[in-house]
Amino acid sequence: MTGRIVFFSTTRRWAARAFMPMPLAGLVVLIAPFVPVANIVPATLGALALSGMALSLAIAGRGAWLDRALGGPDKAFAWHRAAGYAAVAGLVGHWLLASSVGAGPIPPLADAGELAGLGAGVGIVVLSTISALRLVPHHWWRASHWLMGPLFAVSVFHTFLSAGPLPAFSPPWLVLLAVSGIGSWGWIASLRKVSRAEVPAHVTRIERRDGAIEFEVAADITTPRYRPGQFAALIVPGLSDEPHPFSIAGGSGARRQFGIRVAGDWTARLHREMRVGDMVTLGAPQGRFTPRLDSARKAQIWVAGGAGITPFLAALETMQPDDAAPITLIYVYRGAPGAIGLDRLHRQSARLPQLKLVLHDSACEGRITGLVLDAVMTALPRRCDLYMCGPEALKDMARAAYRRAEKAGRVRHEDFDFRAAWSLADLAAGVRRIALLFIGPAAAVGRAAPPAFKRLHAATGLSTLIPVRVAP
Template identity: 30%
Template structure:
């Protein structure tokens, strides 16, 4: 996530203070602060709707798309906090006269607040099924439009034609246009690159799909991902997957997709050769650096997919020594192990290490450091796998001298929570502990 983009968002939210400050001398400052919170929420939501469009240039300003998804989530949470405080803190001011729609705007604002609150909570409560969340998430734009209506017609100490009114209105229009584009116009507009499914293979729990372009096709770098949609059979909804093949001259693409949910299960069952597909992208900055510094690649389970593209690309580029740790649980189910061993034989700088947890073997920062001769400072580490494993390895390697900026990973999750599951688990544990403590106290003999 780029600091530049975060600064732009912060400045966009703070800019209205320039116009609100002079109003404080003649108006109730508490009510004025409440109105500022409402304005800030609209600005954040307008920006958030725009981020959802995946418009060209967003990655340049805000960072890779995986980080934009995380930013999108937290901006939604921040907007809800601002709206909640705006509702709690009385924003009414004496001496203001609203128009004919002021009363309706007040009621619509209440509906917008509670509708957005429910939908944002549905987004961060990750146990709600994906297809239900996806359907409900589309309604956010409708409640945002209602919030904009509330702003346009509610009683306030400035008019919509004032600089402050025009400023906030611009973000309202940005959000509404972005929503209309995503929900109505974009599905009808041609997008992405047309492909035909060339081959389909089932490798253990993975479905390997090779696509041939109908025309030019997209150009990608090893480690990037793209959105795949297949025409027909209930597979037309876009889903992001890592590109597991290195770039080819004919621009054919390869995806290696793990059966992890409803969509991927349906894709494994129904995808056939000859079907038409659309691929949008590529996205992501999970790409190899130039230079001869040592590299460590860590792929856990399906996290091996971007490193397949990395390994294949070594045939046509020079790099420093590379150590690839392939972390698995079942030695009999290791897709692409033979392919990676063959590439390692062809490319002298690549060493493949299978780490099988069922054999009691664990990948630790200590082992990585030892394999690099005791020094990790000059290495680049690339990781794709479970979050807990990533955090443990990064923390340990940084303590051993690795520069944090050289630990590369993608937060490749369409939905992430805000710690509600952990909070619920902690509250549950505390409740169980309290019950057991009371039971123990009752069973102890009196002295």
């Protein structure tokens, strides 16, 4: 009997978390004329490591102009991670291939430069592993991550004082000196950013829901104005001293509203312990997830899931009724008792003729499907912008429906998982995928598959990760 195995992967988009390697060709062209042939590769990898760290630190400095250029803080952090991974790749390669050349620019310091490079390399690899894997709690990771700045300074010492092949004051030497200055600026800017005083505020109103909490805070001093769709960091001293970013759900003047879903220990404690009158620290508004709301806008589709409704609540609050391009809001939630801002949405729908509200209660109607999104999107103008905030699976589904409907416009989304680390379960899933790539082609298909393949398929969990269907 013949057959075929059809594999269906339901995993998240790894491509969105992957990074594009920094262009090595430019570094090779810059360095090759000035070093011996045997040292071109290790010298280039060392330059890649230093440049990647410098870029990562520069992005961490988070200048407003840099955030705008990169598309917002969440996109900036993605570039920050990509530069960091490129630096680690260059560091490991340099570490394995490099060897001393000459006596160094200051011979008495050459040995110290070599030792500094070794120590910095070990430290960077360890801290990068902590960043890439969810092996420690968030606050431990955050504290350890600040050590990257000092390790960068040690790496600069190694670059310019160890016995390396680059001649002092040669063009690549000067470029690396400039790169070191950029990285140092980023480190100092990140320290200054952290040290800035935030705005003290107190809780004025709380509404607890099933698995969620809505509350309002009032700042004790003047607060910067926010644009609907932006987020702010909250520090709740009674829970922890680390900031947590949340979309602003509304408010004017000194008042800010938030809606937060219980999704971990910290948010569970917030839901359980927050009281009216509690003091909090309110960060400045950030982000570029800001839909155009005036009458000159194009048609827009807003897709929200769970607490992802909050930036859209703020946007609707500031809109005025008009007869311009329509806005269609698709809100997916699980049960009305836990839905954030549902009453506000109904009020805004009655107030704004340009708003079409599409509600999907998955507790009553089941999980939303691409067919539901297709039906909504095909009825909209071809030229429309898509804004999404919510679970990754919902955003993937909305993107696919947008493409199937052949829409043309901007696609914007917000991502608050700034750490974007892999858990041990993620690693296990990755290992299973790789195992399948080697096992699948070598195995017979359908009922003719050997028992060993079937046992391995079950033992490795592939049957749950990638279900198998036998088709005659």
